[in-house]
Amino acid sequence: MTTDQDFYAAPGDTSQGKVFTVTGQDWDSITQSIGESAEERVVVNMGPQHPSTHGVLRLILELEGETVTEARCGIGYLHTGIEKNMEYRSWVQGVTFCTRMDYLSPFYNEMTYVLGVERLLDIEDDIPEKAQVMRVLLMELNRMSSHLVAIATGGMEIGALTVMTIGFRERELVLDLFELITGLRMNHAFIRPGGVAQDLPPGALDEIRDFIALMKKRLPEYAALCNANPIFKGRLEGVGHLDLAGCLALGLTGPVLRSTGYAWDLRKTQPYSGYEDYDFEVQTWDTCDSYGRFRIRLNEMWESLKIVEQCADRLAGLEGAPVMVGDKKIAWPSQLAIGSDGMGNSLDHIKHIMGESMEALIHHFKLVTEGFRVPAGQAYVPIESPRGELGAHVVSDGGTRPFRAHFRDPSFTNLQATSVMSEGGMVADVIVAIASIDPVMGGVDR
Amino acid sequence: MTDDKSDKNESARPAEERNLEAAKDATGTGSGVGQPAPEQSPENVPAPVGEVRAVGVRHGMFGTSGTGDTSGYGGLVKATVFPAPSQKPYGGWFDEVAGALEARLEATDLTSAIESVVIHRGEITFHVRREDLPFVAQMLRDDEALRFELCSGVSGVHYPDDTGRELHAVYHFTSMTHNRRIRVEVSAPDSDPHVPSLVSIYPTLDWHERETFDMFGMIFDGHPALTRVLMPDDWPGHPQRKDYPLGGIPVEYKGGSIPPPDQRRSYN
Numbered sequence: 001m002t003t004d005q006d007f008y009a010a011p012g013d014t015s016q017g018k019v020f021t022v023t024g025q026d027w028d029s030i031t032q033s034i035g036e037s038a039e040e041r042v043v044v045n046m047g048p049q050h051p052s053t054h055g056v057l058r059l060i061l062e063l064e065g066e067t068v069t070e071a072r073c074g075i076g077y078l079h080t081g082i083e084k085n086m087e088y089r090s091w092v093q094g095v096t097f098c099t100r101m102d103y104l105s106p107f108y109n110e111m112t113y114v115l116g117v118e119r120l121l122d123i124e125d126d127i128p129e130k131a132q133v134m135r136v137l138l139m140e141l142n143r144m145s146s147h148l149v150a151i152a153t154g155g156m157e158i159g160a161l162t163v164m165t166i167g168f169r170e171r172e173l174v175l176d177l178f179e180l181i182t183g184l185r186m187n188h189a190f191i192r193p194g195g196v197a198q199d200l201p202p203g204a205l206d207e208i209r210d211f212i213a214l215m216k217k218r219l220p221e222y223a224a225l226c227n228a229n230p231i232f233k234g235r236l237e238g239v240g241h242l243d244l245a246g247c248l249a250l251g252l253t254g255p256v257l258r259s260t261g262y263a264w265d266l267r268k269t270q271p272y273s274g275y276e277d278y279d280f281e282v283q284t285w286d287t288c289d290s291y292g293r294f295r296i297r298l299n300e301m302w303e304s305l306k307i308v309e310q311c312a313d314r315l316a317g318l319e320g321a322p323v324m325v326g327d328k329k330i331a332w333p334s335q336l337a338i339g340s341d342g343m344g345n346s347l348d349h350i351k352h353i354m355g356e357s358m359e360a361l362i363h364h365f366k367l368v369t370e371g372f373r374v375p376a377g378q379a380y381v382p383i384e385s386p387r388g389e390l391g392a393h394v395v396s397d398g399g400t401r402p403f404r405a406h407f408r409d410p411s412f413t414n415l416q417a418t419s420v421m422s423e424g425g426m427v428a429d430v431i432v433a434i435a436s437i438d439p440v441m442g443g444v445d446r
Numbered sequence: 447m448t449d450d451k452s453d454k455n456e457s458a459r460p461a462e463e464r465n466l467e468a469a470k471d472a473t474g475t476g477s478g479v480g481q482p483a484p485e486q487s488p489e490n491v492p493a494p495v496g497e498v499r500a501v502g503v504r505h506g507m508f509g510t511s512g513t514g515d516t517s518g519y520g521g522l523v524k525a526t527v528f529p530a531p532s533q534k535p536y537g538g539w540f541d542e543v544a545g546a547l548e549a550r551l552e553a554t555d556l557t558s559a560i561e562s563v564v565i566h567r568g569e570i571t572f573h574v575r576r577e578d579l580p581f582v583a584q585m586l587r588d589d590e591a592l593r594f595e596l597c598s599g600v601s602g603v604h605y606p607d608d609t610g611r612e613l614h615a616v617y618h619f620t621s622m623t624h625n626r627r628i629r630v631e632v633s634a635p636d637s638d639p640h641v642p643s644l645v646s647i648y649p650t651l652d653w654h655e656r657e658t659f660d661m662f663g664m665i666f667d668g669h670p671a672l673t674r675v676l677m678p679d680d681w682p683g684h685p686q687r688k689d690y691p692l693g694g695i696p697v698e699y700k701g702g703s704i705p706p707p708d709q710r711r712s713y714n
């Protein structure tokens with residue numbers, strides 16, 4: 001490596017024409033230099049570090065005036081090799097990795113992977129009811145926090161800063177609940193093969209009920225602020241148009257598909273984790289545009305609130321019920337408990353394995369270090385994440401580690417619609433169209 | 447290799463009911479007889495109807511060899527066997543889908559397009575000959591009895607020990623009309639990693655095929671622009687392959703080189 005060269009900002013010379021670097025300084029110098037060749041096409045490279053590209057997304061836009069003639073995405077800036085890493089860790093540890101992919105909906109990443117593992121283990125029917133209800137509770141809370149960020153950042157990108165501040169205000173309340181229940185605001189690794197990591201902490205149900213009551217007051221604020229706001233509607237209506245045929249050809253699911261009026265929601269059509277027992281409606285809109293997707297997200301938060309309420313009622317009657325499968329060859333051997341020095345392994349369990357039972361110690365050691373074996377085969381159990389169909393293709397060769405885990409992330413698939421949604425429109429509408437897809441780059445790049 | 451042995455048993459095996467005897471003779475013991483479990487190793491259980499796909503061998507139990515292993519399990523040899531093909535009737539709507547697909551294939555003299563059908567844990571997998579994949583996909587999308595409108599993408603799997611079919615491409619299809627899901631799997635050898643592209647039939651596969659090419663080096667013939675999508679354009683190798691290490695690769699960017707984590711300087 002030499003020091004006389006700056007690898008990260010070397011001057012660019014291309015065969016395609018002159019390159020200008022715009023980093024927010026005075027535009028006059030650039031318009032003057034472009035002025036001579038204004039007839040020619042301009043290719044704008046937007047991102048990957050840009051406040052309005054919804055993450056580390058690079059957009060390559062070909063412009064004629066302010067009209068976009070071609071739009072292409074450059075992705076991969078957040079690729080971290082999570083799928084490869086999972087092949088080198090036990091089945092349980094895999095949850096810790098995949099929760100980090102789509103960082104706005106961590107519980108969904110965990111859930112689809114865990115459902116695949118449970119199907120291969122053939123223990124789908126043995127998951128305790130309380131674990132199922134807790135999973136639904138966490139997922140629906142997560143749907144709200146994810147939709148809040150979608151609306152908040154989407155608003156920020158078109159200059160509606162109040163939408164952003166109130167969106168993040170409410171999201172913080174959801175994250176507080178996550179912290180109370182799982183110990184972490186993000187990257188929980190809480191949903192494990194066989195159930196969930198821990199029981200609800202004392203007082204959690206009261207906090208959830210307070211949250212529901214508060215959200216019932218706060219959610220109407222978004223409707224009052226945006227639904228009929230002429231500027232908001234002017235920016236969103238008719239932008240990012242994609243009809244049903246386009247959605248299916250490009251594999252788009254989630255709010256984008258439902259904004260065409262087609263009520264496809266895996267929670268209803270192919271229920272998992274007991275979703276068939278909850279009372280909620282699939283939200284659709286029929287305008288095929290960004291405004292419809294916004295309204296769907298808003299309405300889905302109400303539906304999620306309904307489901308969370310039902311979960312809280314059920315959990316009230318399930319106090320003390322198990323949250324992990326009864327099979328000791330799969331269930332994590334120790335439980336966490338609060339000791340004099342804070343949260344740690346339950347002292348009763350330590351006493352049992354260190355002082356009472358050699359076999360229990362061996363069992364604990366084997367399960368924690370080596371892990372359990374999963375019969376050879378493959379499974380794909382998709383779920384309805386806030387962004388659409390999220391599925392994990394889980395392959396086992398009969399060993400203690402995933403042979404292959406591939407995630408079909410809805411952000412990755414849906415982002416392919418960028419070109420169709422924005423070509424022929426204005427540059428400013430590209431931002432709105434992408435915000436209506438709501439891609440999370442951690443999930444796109446994995 | 448143990449799986450060779452079991453394969454021979456199978457080819458000689460005349461009928462399903464003699465499986466139990468064959469397995470008994472092969473292993474010299476009767477252990478495991480009477481508890482058919484298709485995902486166990488072929489030494490222990492009778493081979494089910496059809497071909498058993500052994501795709502690898504696992505040695506030992508704890509990842510150690512030589513004197514490091516004092517457990518006595520170091521000599522263990524186990525074949526990696528995937529669920530065996532199923533026989534008709536498959537049950538439920540599986541028969542409708544398989545029947546409709548076969549009827550269309552027979553009408554076009556492509557009767558051998560489907561190599562086998564595996565039903566495992568309630569999911570159906572069609573193993574399709576790779577050259578017939580576009581035709582099968584077109585049928586799946588357009589036939590009224592099939593109507594698989596949505597393709598959820600392709601996922602590569604690398605089986606280095608599955609000689610002659612090392613690379614697998616796995617497609618998941620959803621029929622929204624009939625509310626069904628199926629899986630279609632094709633394989634290609636490492637020496638000829640070509641699979642026909644389905645982008646013209648399912649445009650959603652554009653980035654998915656690029657990702658599978660990026661990660662496994664599978665070449666999707668007919669793809670409009672098969673370039674890397676996640677890794678840098680000039681990245682050597684295909685990271686998700688089993689022969690590609692985890693870590694240990696220096697990161698190069700614009701002429702600079704950053705050593706792999708285990709070789710960087712540390713401050714202890």
